[in-house]
Amino acid sequence: MAVDTSRPAEPAGDAHRAPGRARKPGSTAHGTPGRLRRALSTHWYAWAMVAPVVVVIGLIVGYPLGRGVYLSLTDADESNVERTIGVNHIPATYDVVGLDNFTAVLEDGVFWDRLIWTVTWTVSCVGITFALGLGLAVLLNRQFKGRTLYRSLLILPWAVPAFVSVFAWRLLYNEKNGILNKILDGGGIDAVPWLNDPTMAKVSVIAVNVWLGVPFMLVALLGGLQSIPGELYEAAEMDGASPWQRFRHITLPGLRSVSSTVVLLSTIWTFNMFPVIFLLTRGGPGDSTEILVTYAYRLSFVNSPRDFAGASTWGVLILIILMLFAVVYRRSLRKQGEVW
């Protein structure tokens, strides 16, 4: 704490300055250059490096987002948007209708039904995945024979493309010819209508999503566990802390920064988990397993003419819900002293 080394001594700097880089005589007469200009002239290379990323992000994130918000304020559908068919060009004929789409959606029971199920689905998926992931991570954090093998096996679901897993599960779940029911049949148990009964279908889709999500939780939490210093446990043991107390007061606080991140991420992913629901049940039976995103898909890709405005409205609402969630979640973390 003796000398401030952050700034070189002024006189030395001036003495060594090359003549060409000397301060221009007139610069003080026009006043000091603005902060922005100075920042630009000092960091122009940084800006130049960042520019392509900014442009690309603007193109692939910003434009669709802005377009989606705009469409949600119009009555655009497939038959009135601008389109080019071969040599023919048909101009757009849709109108801006303001917030009509939003009032229509919010007044409709369908949205609230789907929202309730989407929240249920997200909370149960994330909760179960987190609990299982934590349990397995704690197990695999001990020294035992074949640990690497177990670890690799548990990561396996992550290595298989999601749609392949989902199709495999669909074969397992088939009520008439599926393996699950064949096994139950062997045990003398009646066939379970895995995907044909609304309640069972909900349980089934959650199970598949948990299966797909556990490896991610496991890896993240295992990393977190390994960053907790062993001395803490030793000290606690010396003080006579029980295993539960050690878990409660060392492991959980030590994992907090990792777990808060993975919970936030997996909440957002699960909320928008299109492939599992769509490929497994197509939202069925009826619409009992349909979450908000699969419904938005139905509006814009299944109905004819495709309802772009309606689907965008749902999309914007999903975005708002997730943003609200992220803000509230961050606030609550900040209160606990976490910063990310």
Added chain:
Amino acid sequence: MRRGIAATALVAALALAATACGDGDDKKQNKSSGEISGTVTYWDTSNDAEKATYKKLAEDFTKKYPKVKVDYVNVPFGEALNKFKNAAGSGGSGAPDVLRAEVAWTQDLANIGYLAPLDDTPALDKQLDYLPQAMASTKFEGKTYGVPQVIDTMGLFYNKKMLDEAGVKPPTTLTELKAAAKKIKEKTGKTGLYLRGDDAYWFLPFLYGEGGDLLDVKAKRVTVDDESGVKAFAAARDLVESGAAVTDATDGWENMQNAIKNGDVAMTINGPWAIEDTLGGKAFKDRSNLGVVPIPAGSGGQGSPQGGHNLAVYAGSDNLDASYAFARYMSSAEVQAKTTEALSLLPTRASVYNKPEVASNANVKFFRDAVDKAVERPWIPEGNSLFQAILVEFPGVLTGKTSPEDAAEAVGKAYRKLLKDDWK
């Protein structure tokens, strides 16, 4: 979970790449004079049992027009409409020149402007030879947007041996069907009927059988929630509840075909497109074991929907002349006779029915009569979407979770929302 994002990014990147390089195709602008040349990309939606025959026939087009190259692509039926819209809507790169479009898609695609009108083009020849019902499905706002390729409707497929064993005759009404199913259960231990619960098309015979309809297009009125609609849902539910039928809310096609092919059920409701596939099952090693009779009647008589496929030409095709010629060829009497012979599909040309090899096919003869009585579906752009609302309610009704009244009301409500203001 994380791969969700990666996959999205990948799809986005591929889409960009596809649009960037999609325009450099090798299709040559066709000169109006002289012989037709170029490439015709044809999207066929026929099923696994049918596609080899169609591929062969499509490629035989080059025998007539040696300078034309046919690019045959089999697109699964369930994905074809979306794929076509995606391709055609994004400036047309990757869209086919000719599409085999289900009858309900024709008006939808014509409404958006994706299809070339075919009136006064070589695609439509000997128009009067086409069955009038088939021709009706090609019209939109006074113009013709398709060439009828096949026509179909539904009937009751049954396993002759199983019905003989149970000592019952093929049922003609739903009441007889229930009685027959009960006897089949007693005698053979098998279920009477497989009723698909995951496709709204399979609801239509019940609706028409009660004398109802989805819409009254002329009066612009939604009719599915009338008394007949409620009765139709009730009739379908009764079959499942009484044990006469089994059903599924997912994988219905696969489970239905497995069930009839393996002899686990005695009857299914299906159309001519399933004949070839069904005959491939072990229960039908003796092909004559498969019988087809008209759909069992409800309280309002027998009724089944008219279906089929039209050949539609993409408005943005680089090679319209070759596309018209190809559409004409694929629906010519000669090609239709061949698909009938190989696959028992129903021709759309009246003259083909007189050919000896067609006239001697019992299944075709049967379905020909059935088509005459089949109910035409509403030929409107939203025709295909009408199925969605039914599909949401149908499984609930079949499993007893939704009452027929609630289901009919919900479907009616969804239709009014879909069809907008000028419908009642």
